[in-house]
Amino acid sequence: MQSEIIVTDSLTKFYGKIKGIEDISVEIPSGNVAFLGPNGAGKTTLIRTLLGIIHPTKGTARVLGYDIRKEINQVRDRIGYVPEFDTSFIPDMTAMKFVAFCARMNGLSVSESKQRASDSLYYVGLDEERYRKLGTFSLGMKQKVKLATALVHDPEIIICDEPTNGLDPTGRVQMLSLIRSLQKNEGKDIILSSHLLRDVEQIADYTLVFSKGEIRAQGNIKELTAEKRSSISIKVRSNQEKFLQRLNDKGIESWIDGIYIESQISHDVEKEIFKIANETNADIRYLGNRSRTLEDVFINLFSKEDLIE
Ligand SMILES: Nc1ncnc2c1ncn2[C@@H]1O[C@H](COP(=O)(O)OP(=O)(O)OP(=O)(O)O)[C@@H](O)[C@H]1O
Ligand SMILES: [Mg+2]
Incomplete structure (x- = not known):
């Protein structure tokens, strides 16, 4: 059984009348956890509340x-x-000075x-550039500096808010593997906040799915995408409509994708x-099992409206 690193109790934050998060009561396990949700879902608000950067309107954690209300330091x-x-x-500051600061x-x-500072910059792969000024750094390098500053005081939990934003594919892979290695090799607990399923799938074992300031679902990714809930993909060359109709008539729930x-x-x-067939x-050209992906879970959880908003 995993232990909980964060427990929230009716945690609520309103920015005036605008809802950031509302009534969030969750237990977040140790390991690789992702906050997943579309823009404006409340991920950053929860993180900033947990860090005491903003104060909850109601509830605690x-x-x-x-x-967080009494022992924020x-x-x-x-x-x-x-x-x-x-x-x-x-x-004008060098990476080294900044991280040491x-x-x-x-x-x-x-x-x-x-x-x-030296150790952290080495860890994120900026050893050689550590005496260069930050103003000359690329976005990918700046992201690594941010990670180095997060590591510098040797914390137990690392929270990364959209760490791959704006990175090219190589930068993205590097950043994700760095984050993964923090859990695997350094034993840190990781929370990754992202709206990108592919990032979440690469990093996390457990996810909390956010929508409109609330947690819509949470669980182990393997369980959420369990094989038993998968489907079969079939490709036919002829009589597709008739074949589909008959499948459904016979109680085999089927649809075109x-x-x-x-x-x-x-069974x-x-x-x-x-x-x-x-x-x-109907001439079957392909038939194979299709595992349920996190994307399927995600799409099932949201109405089209949610995703467009
Ligand atoms: N400083 C602020 N003042 C007013 N409203 C805010 C502020 N910060 C966030 N909000 C609102 O709170 C809601 C949640 O925003 P939040 O930034 O937490 O979402 P998010 O899940 O991090 O989104 P994103 O994926 O875009 O980063 C949104 O409706 C947003 O407009
Ligand atoms: Mg955010």
């Missing part, structure tokens, strides 16, 4: 047992935060700060599908 000591936007960069802000001594017909799996369904003169 505990991070590793510390109350203890909370901040234990979280490394890679923010979505960062305006704190000082272009962040370490000092976290209460480390001068010598400790230098050592930790692109060039394939998708059929719900049930002995393949035998029945071949029988129906034979009866309707």
